[in-house]
Amino acid sequence: MILSRRQIIKNTVQLTGLGISSNIIPMPLLAQTLDYGPKEGLARLHWNENYYGPSERAIEAINTSSFKGAYYPDHLVDYLKSMIAEYNRIDTSNVAISAGSTQALTILSQVSGRKGPILSTGLTYDIHLQLAKNSGARIIKVKDNKDLSIDLESIESLTRNTISAVFIVNPNNPSGMMLDPDVLRETVKRMAQKTLVVIDEAYNEITTDPERNTMIDLVRDGHNVAISRTFSKIYGLAGQRVGYMIGQPDVVNQIKINGTGEASLSMAGVSAAIASYNDKNFINFSRSKINEAKDMVQSGLTFNGLSYLPSETNFIFVDLGQFDANDFRDEMLKQNILVRGKYGEFHNWSRVSMGNLSDVQRYIDALPMVLNNLSV
Template identity: 40%
Template sequence: MPTSRRSFLAGASLAGGLGALPVSGLGASITAAAAAAPDFGPKAGQALLSRNENPYGPAPSALRAIADTAKMGCYYTERGVERLTAMIAERHGVLPSQVVVGEGSTEILCAIALAWGRKGAILCPDLFWDFTVLYGERQGITALRVPLAADMSVDLGGMAARAGDGVALVQICNPNNPTGILIPSAALRSFAAKVTPQATLLVDEAYNELTDRPEDNSMIDLVRNGADVIVCRTFSKIYGMAGMRVGYAITSEANAQRIRSHLMSFGGNLSGLAAAIASYNDTPFLDQSRAAVLEGRAMILDAVAKAGMTALPSQTNFVFVQVPDANALRDAMAERGIAIRGAYGRWSGYSRVSTGKLEDVARYAAALPEMTKRLWA
């Protein structure tokens, strides 16, 4: 662990947490490999707060597994997929045949877009992480978009009203990206009861582990109860494995088979699977990872308030800040070596900033008041 990071965390409320992770026992080879990999991660001196990554992962347990299994990279990975599938099924009380593991949840979401989009339209909010829907549209599927409510939350009533004939899939990201807003569990369950008799409900729960009550906020119990629901999860966020591309879906056996028939790869990334298997039940790391995210989020919200600005309520590892011009703020921050997101299409009045390393969040927090005065005073 770099000295600067260690000293920073020593004074933070996370003391004894991330600073105590035993990464020093992983061997000099891992440290040397990381130092010699300039093509990955932030540029030198950059505070990378634009991509919702968790730089406190992968877990030490995952790094050990990567080092131990790298020499097996010449082999395909079906047994590793089977093991991770069984672990996920056991935790969530479903059959292994109800779990689909893919190269990140993106592959699975794209497969769903194709499989269901060829049967009918995909109904979705106007603003959400729509990369996979856009992929489907490029392949000829139809997407029906419903505007957000006035408070920037997903308009469940408006979506339910559109979920009629011709809609094969209803897709939601909960909590939503880029807004960070969580749909209350009761409201989403009521919505599911209304739409699933007519269409499959897909809930992307990429940020579920970062919500206040992850189990209550998940719709996996609806799958166990036989509802026509697909839940997608990822190792990219709380596990800190965005670059290792491991994700999964939990749904009915029939839906799972349908998804598998549209996957674009087989087996998977050996290192990613080994890391996922090793860290899936690594509770100490997950607790420390979550604590770092929550601390970073609090730092951002405090900085926003001190700058006289407002932000949407977030249950994720990013915050959607209301600003006069998101692109102007992005460019001004870039001059300081701080990377944040610019405008999302016509939503130019909101700026998304991710939690990132705490020392990088501190750089954003220090710069924000000055930037807002310079740009809009």
């Protein structure tokens, strides 16, 4: 499709509002509308959010708590900590609450990085490790298997006392794939005898069997393991910035004394997290919507001759074959659909997140034209 100049200018303005293009002079603030979510008409399938959030209960809590926004939320942080401890049958000294899980992961990475090299996996969510690297940490990345799954055996073989921590994301981002929980549990137990093992379980609640897939039981049983979780994914609270880490009290204390942790939390965010934590109806509803969207996208991809990795998350990693993921992203953008571009050397893999069903349908409908435009 050839865009008219008017359309290009219109798109450019939309992109500027999203902070996507930095080489364009921004419009005066007064001429812009203040959008809290995606711009009208833009399918936002490039971040792994839950379109269906926040839940009704969370919104009510945000509204009600806003009237008491003059006060620091310490007592609410303690309340949330107790809820998480009670649900997981652990002590509150095992729980650190942070501004998104990224904050706790970053503090722990920086602390670990001061003690020795950190071991991690190939293609993964590792902003926190990059930040630790910026403060001097050495990160050792273990290449993934050919099918893009995590090479757990190699990770174990490289784990020794001199490694300060092992960081694994399960299910992984952007592959969406999950390690076999039984194999992971036994491997983590052995590795934890030598060093701290951190499992990022941001997508655990989306998986088919969250209780079986989590490694929180290892913390409960006293192993040197830490698990990060977030309210940003299934709970639909990415904008409220609440996450948590479950670990042994010394790890939790390290997070507490080395960063701004609990002092970075807002009353609205913590109140929403409290209201959402045990809301099984909303969690089940969100999971079913994500699965419905995944079924639609998977059928659409297959229909258009594309393959993809099995996903236990709210996104799908698509093999574009001969096509470049940045070109694919740019073609989708012309249709006002946002998807991720290429990841490092993985130039022909594209990640698409599950938004609302109509946006997902737009992605599917755009596939034939986008693929056709790429092949000419």
